[in-house]
Amino acid sequence: MCDDCRNAFKIKYHRFKVKAYPALALYDYDEWIKKNLYQLKGCYDIELAPVFLEKMLLLLKIRYKGYNIVPVPSSDDDDKERGFNHVKEIFSSLKCKFLPIIKKKIHYKQSDQHIDQRGRIKDILFIKENVDLYGKHILIVDDVFTTGNTIKAMVDLVEQLHPKKIKILLIAKTTFVERRNV
DSSP: OOHHHHHTOOOOOEEEEETTEEEEEEEEOOHHHHHHHHHHHTSOOGGGTTHHHHTTHHHHHHHTTTOEEEEOOOOHHHHHHHTSOHHHHHHGGGOOEEOOOEEESSOOOGGGSOGGGGGGGGGTEEEOSSOOOTTOEEEEEEEEESSSHHHHHHHHHHHTTOOSEEEEEEEEEOSSSOSSOO
């Protein structure tokens, strides 16, 4: 990626809460971010993954040191077709332990759903068996925050396992979602 393209990544640092937990979205979900996420996910351009965190990587490593990453799951079919999990690839540069403890019951893509149907995600996600998060620091990560339904469903599941702390880190947030607790 050329320097001009790297510089087009404009960090916004949207701080908000999901339930009582601090969330940070690094960018607006604008056309530039959308295009580059599609390039990564839809065109299988895995080399693009580290660019999303590149400008603030040191700060993020310090902020989330000692955290365990719980990624929002993709469908197994999408990961298999792509050859990688895009969320894991983006956030792997944080050098935190990944705990892929949440799965999808069925193939379900939020972006394909009407906004009124997106709340159904809570019925699609489940925790794998024999998972222990008691006393751990958990960082829930995803690429895009739109309605907040997926992240709320993730928080609800993770809370059941009694971690010591929960934080949320997102690549981008849509601007039409009100800036309030969700």
